[in-house]
Amino acid sequence: GAELQFDDAGVDAELCLLGTEEPTSHVEARKEPSWRRAMEEELDSIRGNDTWQLVDLPSGQKPISLKWVYKLKKDPSGAIVKHKARLVAKGYVQREGVDFDEVFAPVARMETVRLLIAVAALEGWRLHHMDVKSAFLNGELQEEVFVRQPPGYEEDGNEHKVLKLNKALYGLRQAPRAWYAKLHATLLTLGSERCPLEHAVYMRSKGGSRPLVGVYVDDLVITGASQVEIDSFKEQMKNLFKMSDLGLLSYYLGIEVAQTANGITLSQAGYAQKILEKVGMAECNPSQVPMEPRLKLVKTDQDKKVDSTQYRSIVGSLRYLVNTRPDLAYSVGVVSRFMEAPTVNHMAAAKQILRYIRGTIHLGCHYGRKEEEEPRLVGYSDSDHAGDLDDRKSTSGVLYFLGTNPVTWVSQKQKVVATSSCEAEYIAAAITACQGIWLSWLLGELMNKEQQKKLMKREQHKVLIKVDNKSAIALCKNSVHHDRSKHIDVRYHFIRECVEEGRVTVEHVRTGDQLADILTKPLARVKFLELRERIGLRA
Template sequence: MQDIPSTYTQAAKSTHWQQAMQAEYQALQQQQTWTLVPPPPNKKILGCKWTYKKKTLPNGQLDRYKARLVALGYDQQYGVNYTETFSPVAKMTTIRILLTIALNRNWKTTQLDVSNAFLHGDLHEEVYMRQPPGFIDPKAPQSVCKLQKSLYGLKQAPRQWFDKLTQFLQTQGFRFSRSDPSLLILNTNNAQIFLLIYVDDILITGNNEELIQILLSALQSKFALKQLGEISLFLGIQIIKHPTGLFLSQRHYAERLLQDAGLLDSKPASTPISPKTKQAQADDPPFHDPTLYRRLAGSIQYLSITRPDIAFAANQICQHMHHPTNTDHQAIKRLLRYIKGTISYGLPIKAGDLNLRSYTDADWASDTTDRKSISGFCTFLGPTLVSWTVKKQVTVAKSSTEAEYRALSAATSDVIWIRRLTEELGVAQPEPTIIYCDNISAIALAKNPVFHARTKHIEIDYQFIRQHIHNGNIQLNHISSTDQIADIFTKSFTPARFHDLRRKLTIQDQNC
């Protein structure tokens, strides 16, 4: 966006950015984030800087100016001023499943935001930081900040905040989900409450609105919590109410992406990737701006959260980020022109039955550089697409059957995890989940031990799938290649075939 400063000197010239910095500094003081002390000898003193962002409403209009003080955590040393850093965040599949179940049960899904979330985390290590630009204490200009609370930019900041929040939630009766550690569950007196955490963005839903309000009051007494009402914009994803359910869209994000690439006025393409696979050229010159390529590729990958129709093309593009060529850049432009023509498309969430079904496919030895195969699979919860994956297989498959079987094994793992998650959410799957595969040999291999001696190199996958068939968790059904939805995740197609698969994937225009 324009007029967003990159330095304190630039920001200090604008009144609204000065006010934003002042508000952030006051919040830091109220939280008693640090105390000023003389610089300690033989201790690393971290730097800090201000970052600036314009916060927008779901319709793209300006909401407010946001300034944030960030510690320069890249100077931290493991074992000295930080140790563990891992902090879980909600899986996108979990978010889609939770929204689907809430829609089917007519539950309200409330969105929460915690102001200065990382400032709530307690620090256990000694961390020192220079005073923030523009806010140096005139009485102690040489002093440094000894951090008492966590701060944005510190390596351990996300973990400390997550621990602080979840410890409090456990005192309120919540327990961690076994399937997704960012999901917390409260079951008490016929009440079911689910709370999902993605850093400082939180979703809460359940069948007892009165109990939810009591819990929110308890949270507000402990943290600087804002109730944003019913979910409408979460992690940059618009959640739009439709007569038939919800619609997930990243239209504004896609528009900014096209603007960044200079393709807002480009001619739309009918498919995200050319149906004709181009062979790698040894003399293909490197793209002149690999940083731009990587930035666009990363943005496209995030856009695929609501656009599984571009997942295969995004996967192909991201495989060349280490050394992009001009041909790779043309592939990005082709994909962006497809996005331009389908900018209002997204993922619907509809009410219906809550039975799981999955589709899996593989394209054998499709990568001409190393002859590895591409796996693709997707899973529906009733009429709603909740999970999908495109991935190049780790090892070279010796046959199409082996490639399909490895894809089938990966899909089985995903299905077993989703079955466990839905059971915790109160939607148990009493019947085996049907996985549709278009390879007869792969299905026969899973059911017939006669093939076992000839396929020792995939024995683990073989035993894994056989076990879950025997336990009644999955059931393998054959499907024709024409009806195989997962085809869209493994290869490129002509416009007619691609549009047919996209329709079966349920991706549609927001206005439909």
């Protein structure tokens, strides 16, 4: 067996790590019992999985080096849950066509995860969470790959030999694809079928009552009507893989999930707190709105430039927070436009968002139980007109609810310049229709297909899009104002086809009830707080 090779490397005893710090090398890590134990567990897992075999390096082959990566696993409160040591291959030296071919592997979109949660909340189902231990080690390689022996764990007398991989290691370019192929084949043998619209979602077979499974790399979210079937599925998975049954879903991809009798709430309070601490604003004065009304930012700002790396780090962190905070979508979208050369004005706008987060840190999306017979998919479509002062493009706002539960939201600058408010609203409505059609198809796959098809034929169960511009609605339904609309890009006439075929229904809504307004412009405090409440955000 392998034996630990101690190497002083001139490191003083004073540099021994405490259990609350992450080491930077295996030399430091092996001095702390917690990290040494974590490394040995990782190696035991690899050996037990028949991942590699010790061989002489064939001529013409170049071995890939390995390194140790250390991570402290913490819960939302910051308490240490686990010391994690991962042996990772330096995959960046791999050559396409030699060491790997295909690398793509699907993961569930956040919209899909939210739709799955919304369906579970409406039906009163419980969400369960399972994690595959060392998932990538299960992926079977198609290529010949050789790696060096783990640093600090070279075998006595065979230091010159290398390891030939039978299965994937973390860091290899093809590792995610190999793992997904293995998991996909396993789920099919268990009687699940893959959703054709979302390849990271698996559902019960026709006529069965198997659970719905959402896959994000090694995290499995499981839900369904039958607890017996869910328990059976869990046992089957445990027999095939080394699994951690984490019970009811409570923490997923940095998102805190609270399941109660009244529904399910998603928030990112812990993640938001980390952002504030990282930028030194944990004790800042809170703000009531994320962006001041009528604020206009431009790229040609002549003010002093700020550190672009820090600015990008802040904005990148904020973008992930938008996954549970539609109230931030517009303001974060605006500050994302100035990544290249940010100035003090742009940084001030980003810090205003952070001050708003400081006062609303526990805010999140709530998904309630079903009140009506069959919840309908309802979308809100809105747009400003030429709001970007640099290129005069408009901003589209798309917001979809399943019943009263928000499932997807988008605030993005349009691809073309709209010459009128009618055109801007029409383009936004076309984008909304595309999203609505996909959501309705995915919902039909997740639920009983035949029942969903019957419901979709009824007028009250078609995708409903609410628009507050009557001219845009007229343009959706009829080829009116031809002389003023003939220049509109052909792709945006997709919504007219959807309306004619009866796949969507477009309805007028007064501006005061246009919930997507929060995604297209900075609003005054009273209006902003009212819409925030109405779209389902609560602490």
